[in-house]
Amino acid sequence: MLDDRAFAAAAGTLGCPLSSEQLDRFRRYEARLQDWSGRVRLVSRGDRDRLRERHFLDCLAVVPYLARVPFRLLDLGSGAGLPGIPIKIARPDVHVDLLEATRMKALFLRDIRDELGMGGLEVIRARAEGVAQKAAYRAAYQVVSIRGVGPLPLLWALAAPFLQPGGVLVAFKGPGALSEFGDAPPAGVTATEQVLRVPTLKRARAFVFVGFEGGKVNRWRASVARGCSERGKRGRRTAWW
DSSP states (O other): OOOHHHHHHHHHHTTOOOOHHHHHHHHHHHHHHHHHTTTSOSSOGGGTTOHIIIIIHHHHTTGGGSOSSOOEEEEETOTTTTTHHHHHHHOTTSEEEEEEOSHHHHHHHHHHHHHHTOTTEEEEESOHHHHTTSTTTTTOEEEEEEOSOOOHHHHHHHHGGGEEEEEEEEEEEOTTGGGGGTTSOOTTEEEEEEEEOOTTOSSOEEEEEEEETTSHHHHHHHHHHTTTTSBOTTSOBOOOO
16 A cells, blocks of 8 residues: 555656645545445455555546646536546545435535535435436536446446536546547537546546537547647646646
């Protein structure tokens, strides 16, 4: 397991430096996750002692690609709170709603929400299809994140009702995931893929950004074409939004 120093160094390499307060929140999150994993399956048994390597850094890798201004994010099928809670710890200014249908997982999310004591972190226990019909949540988010398993057409169908015009689905995938759309995304939809290496993972990670045609994902796609994976003048990756 990575100690605090190595964890912070790896996060910094990804373009996501962590303060001592943020490291403390990750320690508390890690302890709660390990404790609850004895009661409910949140991560695989083999990952319980490697949460920082296998999960936290993987989630933090997306942070440099997100908007640098406050926004609303829905973590769809949040499960153990991944990636919603790591994003919230790294970006306290972002409002994060964790959507989870399973009772015990939702109880865990409420427990860690209370433990962290961060404003702008809420838990919604419900199925995505039902919540999407409620006015308070429909077209209410700039970003929807999904780290769970599922083909991109299904993930987009679940995420699209929650997105504001110009909003983007961020799907955690493996390289080549755009092929899940077949020849092309559905009409009126645009998608781009960014592949990178997370230092502690053996496999490459891909973030797939999906949005409505004409939205901000198009401008981000142009940045990718110019090489947005390279560090900018201030040592940060170019944000998609």
